[in-house]
Amino acid sequence: MAILVIADHDGAALRDTTAKTVTAALKLGGDIDIVVLGKDAGAAADAAAKISGVRKVLLAQSDALGQGLVEAEEAALLPILGGYDAVLSPATSAGKNLIPRLAARLDLAPINEVVEVIDAKTFVRPIYAGNALETVKTSDAKVLATIRPTVFAAAPDGGSAPVETLDAGPGSSASRFVSQDQVKSGRPELGSAKIVISGGRALGSEEEFKGVLEPLADKLGAAIGASRAAVDAGYAPNDYQVGQTGKVVAPDLYIAIGISGAIQHLAGIKDAKVIVAINKDAEAPIFGVADYGLVGDYQTIVPELMAELTKIGR
Amino acid sequence: MKLLVPVKRVLDYNVKVRVKADHSGVDLANLKMSMNPFDEIAVEEAVRLKEKGVATDILVVSIGPAQAQDTLRTALAMGADRALLIQTDADLEPLAVAKVLQALADQEKPDLIIMGKQAIDGDNNAVGQMLAALMDRPQATFASKVDVSGGKAEVTREVDGGLQTISVDLPAVITADLRLNEPRFASLPNIMKARKKPIEIKPVADYGVDTAPRLSVVKVTEPAGRKAGIKVTSAADLVQRLKTEAGVL
Numbered sequence: 001m002a003i004l005v006i007a008d009h010d011g012a013a014l015r016d017t018t019a020k021t022v023t024a025a026l027k028l029g030g031d032i033d034i035v036v037l038g039k040d041a042g043a044a045a046d047a048a049a050k051i052s053g054v055r056k057v058l059l060a061q062s063d064a065l066g067q068g069l070v071e072a073e074e075a076a077l078l079p080i081l082g083g084y085d086a087v088l089s090p091a092t093s094a095g096k097n098l099i100p101r102l103a104a105r106l107d108l109a110p111i112n113e114v115v116e117v118i119d120a121k122t123f124v125r126p127i128y129a130g131n132a133l134e135t136v137k138t139s140d141a142k143v144l145a146t147i148r149p150t151v152f153a154a155a156p157d158g159g160s161a162p163v164e165t166l167d168a169g170p171g172s173s174a175s176r177f178v179s180q181d182q183v184k185s186g187r188p189e190l191g192s193a194k195i196v197i198s199g200g201r202a203l204g205s206e207e208e209f210k211g212v213l214e215p216l217a218d219k220l221g222a223a224i225g226a227s228r229a230a231v232d233a234g235y236a237p238n239d240y241q242v243g244q245t246g247k248v249v250a251p252d253l254y255i256a257i258g259i260s261g262a263i264q265h266l267a268g269i270k271d272a273k274v275i276v277a278i279n280k281d282a283e284a285p286i287f288g289v290a291d292y293g294l295v296g297d298y299q300t301i302v303p304e305l306m307a308e309l310t311k312i313g314r
Numbered sequence: 315m316k317l318l319v320p321v322k323r324v325l326d327y328n329v330k331v332r333v334k335a336d337h338s339g340v341d342l343a344n345l346k347m348s349m350n351p352f353d354e355i356a357v358e359e360a361v362r363l364k365e366k367g368v369a370t371d372i373l374v375v376s377i378g379p380a381q382a383q384d385t386l387r388t389a390l391a392m393g394a395d396r397a398l399l400i401q402t403d404a405d406l407e408p409l410a411v412a413k414v415l416q417a418l419a420d421q422e423k424p425d426l427i428i429m430g431k432q433a434i435d436g437d438n439n440a441v442g443q444m445l446a447a448l449m450d451r452p453q454a455t456f457a458s459k460v461d462v463s464g465g466k467a468e469v470t471r472e473v474d475g476g477l478q479t480i481s482v483d484l485p486a487v488i489t490a491d492l493r494l495n496e497p498r499f500a501s502l503p504n505i506m507k508a509r510k511k512p513i514e515i516k517p518v519a520d521y522g523v524d525t526a527p528r529l530s531v532v533k534v535t536e537p538a539g540r541k542a543g544i545k546v547t548s549a550a551d552l553v554q555r556l557k558t559e560a561g562v563l
Contacts, residue, residue, distance in 0.1 A: 068478065070443075071452060093473040096439050097455050100408065104444035109409050109528035112438050122532065127437050131331035132340055135532040174483040175452035178468060182476035189475050195562075220563075238493045239458075239472070244434055245327050245351045246492055253562040264327045270540055274560045276552065291543035291560065294552055304549035312557060 001030030001120065004081070006089040006098070009036065009044035011066065017090035019051050019154035024147040025088050026155065027117035031055045033084075035166065037073050039066025045163045052158040062168035067177035070097050075169035078105060084142070086120070091146035103144040111136065111145040129244035129267040150250050150271075190240070193223035196251045196272075198242055201229040202258025202279070202298065209235040212257065212302055219309055225249065227259045243268035257298050261286030278302070315462075316371045317360045318424035319394065320415055321353040323378050323385040324435040337533040340435075349385045352430025354392075355490040358497040359460060360428050361393035368462050371395050373422060377414055379403050383513050391500035391508035402518040402525070408436075410525035412444035417521040419449060424485060426467065431456050431489040442489035452482035458493040 003025045008017040018034065025032045034048040035058040045059040058080070064072035073094075081087060087102065089095030091113045103110035115133070116124035122137045123145065190196065197217045203209045209230065217224045226236035228243055242249055244264040250271035257278045259265060266289055269275060277290035280297050287293040294301060325331065326346040334341050349357075363369040374389040376382040377400045386397035400414060419427065432439035446453035454460075454469035458477065461468045462484075470479045472491045500508070518525060546552045557563045 068473070069480065070455075074447075093456060093471075097443060097453070100438075100440035100443035101447040101453065103440070104409065104412060104447035107409070109407055110438075110440050110444075111529070112440060125437075126537070127534070128325070128331040128340060128435060129437065130537060132333050133535050133537050135535070136529040137532055138529050140528050172452075174486075175454070176481045178479040178481050180476065180478050191474065238496070241492060253556065253560075262328070263330050267331075270537070274556070274562050275540070275543075276556070287545075288542045289540040292552055292555060293543065293545045294547075294549070295545060301549055305553065308549050308553040309563075312553060312563065314563065 001028065001085045002083060003028055003030050003032045003086045003088065004084040005032060005034045006087065006095065007034050007036040007044060007048050008090045008092050008094070009038060009041060011038060011041065012043055014044040014047035016154045017092060017149040018048060020149040020152040021088050021090045021147045022051050022053060022155040023152040024114065024117055025086070026053055028086055028120045028143070030085065033058060035060065035077065037065045037076055039063060041066075049161040049163050050157045050159055052156050054159050054161040056161050057163045058166040059163055060166040060168045062171055064171035064177070065168055068094055069172040069175055069177060070101055071172035071175055072169065073098050074101055074105065075171065076166065077102060079169070080166065081106065086143040086145070089146050090149045095146045099144050099146050106142065106144070108140045108142055108144050109138060111138065111143065113148045114145050115148050115151045129248055129264075130270055131267050187217060188221065188223045190223040190225055190242070190247050190249060193249070193251050195220045195222035195253045195255070196225050196242070196249050197222045197255045197257065198225035198227065198259060199230055199236065199257050200227040200259030201233055201235070203230065203235055206235045212298065216302060216306060219306060219314055227265050228262065256286050256290070257302065259286055260284045261289065315369045315426065316422065316424045317363065317369045317373070318419060318422060318427045319353070319356050319360045319372060319374045319389065320427070320429045320441070321357065321374055321376050321385055321389055322350040322430070322433045323347050323376060323382040324350045324433055327351055327434055333534050333536045337535055339531065339534050347381065347384075349388050350430050350433045352432060352434070352490055352492070354497040355492070355494050356428040356430050357389045357392050357394060358495045359490060362495065363462060364393065373398060373424070375400060375415070375418060377402060377406060377411055377518065386513050387508050388500065390511045391505045392498060393504070397511065397513040399513055399515045400518050400521065401515055404525065406525050407527050407529060408438045408440035408444055409528060410523070411441050412448055413523040414518060414521050414525065415441070415445050416448040417523055419445075426462065426484055427487045429487070429489055431491050442487050446487040449485070449487070452486045453489070454480055454482050454486060455489040456491040457488050458491050460488060460494065
């Protein structure tokens with residue numbers, strides 16, 4: 001069995017999501033190759049070659065691949081997929097964009113966001129925003145899947161696989177890159193942040209939402225989230241929304257301030273390692289899932305929290 | 315310009331999800347069903363394109379049971395022109411859905427297909443990408459901004475860590491992310507008008523595609539539940555516990 005892992009990198013450095021996907025690939029069992037698609041991505045390919053358990057690294061480079069255009073990625077990969085029994089990508093926005101497209105080209109059913117590999121044909125994946133886990137067995141000849149990287153440990157370094165050049169293919173004609181706008185807020189991205197501070201409707205206004213949450217988030221190097229109620233009330237922009245219809249997050253620490261805990265919000269935070277709830281309503285459903293609950297008014301608690309964090313050097 | 319907007323009837327996002335006792339799936343009996351929220355955003359975007367004079371005809375399609383007509387009525391009340399139910403009681407996989415939509419697109423020849431990036435039941439996030447591949451057309455997934463002019467769509471996409479803007483030739487498939495717009499509530503007069511708009515119904519077999527499942531569901535289980543932890547009494551207590559007990563600070 002031969003497995004192809006699609007590398008995740010930022011143009012220069014390889015992200016650890018790649019080594020985590022290699023761990024999932026090892027559970028399928030077989031020879032593992034990594035393909036690096038990009039431009040000036042030699043360093044990422046060299047890093048991929050060092051991951052333990054990798055047979056070889058394929059490096060395809062072009063402007064269109066550097067721009068992440070899915071049609072170019074598809075054109076580079078389709079000629080070599082005949083040689084693989086499984087193709088795995090981390091479940092990043094790029095991986096989710098690419099894997100189903102490749103699957104359709106090959107008349108296969110893709111398997112999205114795998115959280116557990118049972119065997120080479122059987123996988124567990126979350127449905128209903130993680131409120132249920134579905135174990136599926138594929139009858140297809142090949143497996144095309146995205147892997148949720150946060151649940152797999154990174155495969156260690158220690159390998160020295162050869163790096164081979166792969167033809168980049170014809171690029172993309174019907175779609176063109178216009179611009180890329182990376183987040184400049186200085187805060188980590190909501191989906192991958194280690195700490196997330198979220199506010200709810202209890203904050204009462206956009207000014208209060210910013211005034212209370214931003215200093216705390218800056219102090220902790222945290223991303224800011226919001227409940228749907230806070231978004232609907234206009235206190236926070238849409239892309240802050242955490243929950244089933246917003247972003248599903250799995251940080252080490254999630255602090256919910258003035259959030260009562262609607263079902264769809266709880267569905268989006270249930271994989272957080274530690275949940276802290278601050279709410280003046282002791283009966284709020286959020287306390288039913290919180291590891292640490294603090295009943296009281298956020299207006300007094302948040303300043304105290306800031307002071308205590310300063311004391312421990314945060 | 316013609317738009318095609320596929321919509322799915324799913325368990326309402328506010329209903330608590332319960333796994334069936336026999337682990338065969340999720341219990342949907344007698345529970346509130348609604349339009350997939352991401353599809354609602356797609357319908358809204360299509361209606362806005364029509365209001366801007368860019369689009370002239372919006373066809374909404376749902377592949378599902380007879381009750382999916384309710385979902386189509388909602389889309390008609392929001393401003394869609396025509397509705398089609400491709401009826402099946404089977405829960406089709408994304409590959410089969412994409413094949414049926416491809417067959418429909420062959421007949422209807424839409425200039426643009428807009429749909430939600432994923433349905434909140436199966437969370438597959440696949441049909442848009444698969445349909446684009448089957449049609450051999452470009453895709454612009456996870457859209458947060460769409461501008462259509464001159465046979466092209468300029469689409470801003472939500473990608474990890476930021477935004478990417480691409481320009482795609484039409485016909486193309488766009489999948490809607492949360493930020494694209496805020497869907498309107500249909501007004502009462504529009505709901506009344508929508509009741510009079512016809513919904514065409516065709517059996518899925520009419521499209522002549524292989525819809526056999528490729529995946530078998532071995533079981534559906536509940537994830538390990540979270541239990542309520544402890545109540546702390548002060549911010550100082552909380553910070554100490556987060557530092558020493560939980561080790562997250």
